[in-house]
Amino acid sequence: MSTLPADTPLRELVRIAKIRWRVEHDYRELKDGLGLDHFEGRSYLGWHRHVTLASLAQAFCTLLRLDPKVPASA
Numbered sequence: 001m002s003t004l005p006a007d008t009p010l011r012e013l014v015r016i017a018k019i020r021w022r023v024e025h026d027y028r029e030l031k032d033g034l035g036l037d038h039f040e041g042r043s044y045l046g047w048h049r050h051v052t053l054a055s056l057a058q059a060f061c062t063l064l065r066l067d068p069k070v071p072a073s074a
Helices: 010-033 044-066
Strands: none
Touching: 010 044
16 A cells, blocks of 8 residues: 555665665664663753764764775674
């Protein structure tokens, strides 16, 4: 079941279905590996800074993962 047009190619449907896995994987990495869930402050400004830095770290890790010139970790 989908709200996409009936003529959507199967390849596109599969790609969209896999996006959910990628989002869940990235969120788990952001939360567990980069400390998104470690904030214990009380101010909105502190929370905003924490989330911003964690998001930037996630973006940096994603760029490193996608760069073919970076050697793979052992």
